[in-house]
Amino acid sequence: ALHAPAPEALAAAWVLLRETLVVRGVAPRASKEAVAMAVSMANACPYCATIHSNNLGTLGGLVGGSAPTDDGPAPSEAELEDVISWAMPADGRPRAAKPPFPPAQGPELAGVAVLLHYFNRMVNVFLRDVPLPPGVPALALSPVLRVLGWVMAGATRRPHLPGNSLDLLPAAPLPEDLSWTVGNATMAQAFGRACAAIDDAGVEQLVAGLPDAERPAGRLALLVAFASYQVDAGVIANCRRAGADDRTLVEITSWAAMAAARWQGGLLPMPD
Numbered sequence: 001a002l003h004a005p006a007p008e009a010l011a012a013a014w015v016l017l018r019e020t021l022v023v024r025g026v027a028p029r030a031s032k033e034a035v036a037m038a039v040s041m042a043n044a045c046p047y048c049a050t051i052h053s054n055n056l057g058t059l060g061g062l063v064g065g066s067a068p069t070d071d072g073p074a075p076s077e078a079e080l081e082d083v084i085s086w087a088m089p090a091d092g093r094p095r096a097a098k099p100p101f102p103p104a105q106g107p108e109l110a111g112v113a114v115l116l117h118y119f120n121r122m123v124n125v126f127l128r129d130v131p132l133p134p135g136v137p138a139l140a141l142s143p144v145l146r147v148l149g150w151v152m153a154g155a156t157r158r159p160h161l162p163g164n165s166l167d168l169l170p171a172a173p174l175p176e177d178l179s180w181t182v183g184n185a186t187m188a189q190a191f192g193r194a195c196a197a198i199d200d201a202g203v204e205q206l207v208a209g210l211p212d213a214e215r216p217a218g219r220l221a222l223l224v225a226f227a228s229y230q231v232d233a234g235v236i237a238n239c240r241r242a243g244a245d246d247r248t249l250v251e252i253t254s255w256a257a258m259a260a261a262r263w264q265g266g267l268l269p270m271p272d
């Protein structure tokens with residue numbers, strides 16, 4: 001697993017993933033997948049963009065009209081386009097002044113956007129460009145995506161109660177920059193707990209300043225936050241030569257990715 005060397009970061013990642021994307025909420029799953037796809041494309045994360053565009057296609061979005069689901073009326077193609085523009089405007093266009101969805105959907109869709117800003121950075125550092133194991137030929141991608149689509153569709157139809165993952169992490173106060181979650185108590189708890197766990201692990205690695213021996217870790221953190229697609233084997237090798245093990249690498253990357261994701265979340269216009 002991507003976060004396996006760092007148990008706290010692993011728990012935080014699962015809590016956020018489950019409570020934003022897996023749990024059936026107010027926002028349609030197609031809208032969530034559209035946000036996830038848009039953010040992933042903007043962050044130059046082909047791995048996540050491939051998965052979420054496939055999920056959106058499985059739901060019928062941006063292809064031939066979204067199919068109705070158990071979480072409410074299916075969004076139209078125009079509505080999905082508006083949600084995508086809200087999440088990540090293209091071609092330098094300004095964000096919409098008002099969100100194109102009901103206020104109750106705001107915390108969930110913003111949560112998905114922040115989650116993907118986080119995951120994109122983690123994936124760009126540690127995984128391949130395609131959702132395939134090493135050594136598997138690219139020709140296998142199409143059947144793998146079909147299977148993933150079937151699995152996702154089946155999981156979407158099953159009930160997943162909100163909040164069931166929260167006990168994986170201790171309670172924590174909600175940081176001010178996550179105030180957009182306040183309209184959804186479960187989302188607020190998930191992000192408060194997850195960010196506290198990630199902050200505790202990452203800050204511990206970086207608080208002592210940046211003498212020569214710690215510059216590789218500082219460089220990794222900055223690249224993860226601002227240009228994760230530029231993290232290459234050399235950046236990781238320099239960290240290892242400076243003494244970083246797998247857990248340290250995951251904790252630093254996780255902290256930097258979440259810091260950047262939270263900043264991006266603060267830019268999203270939310271309902272009054």
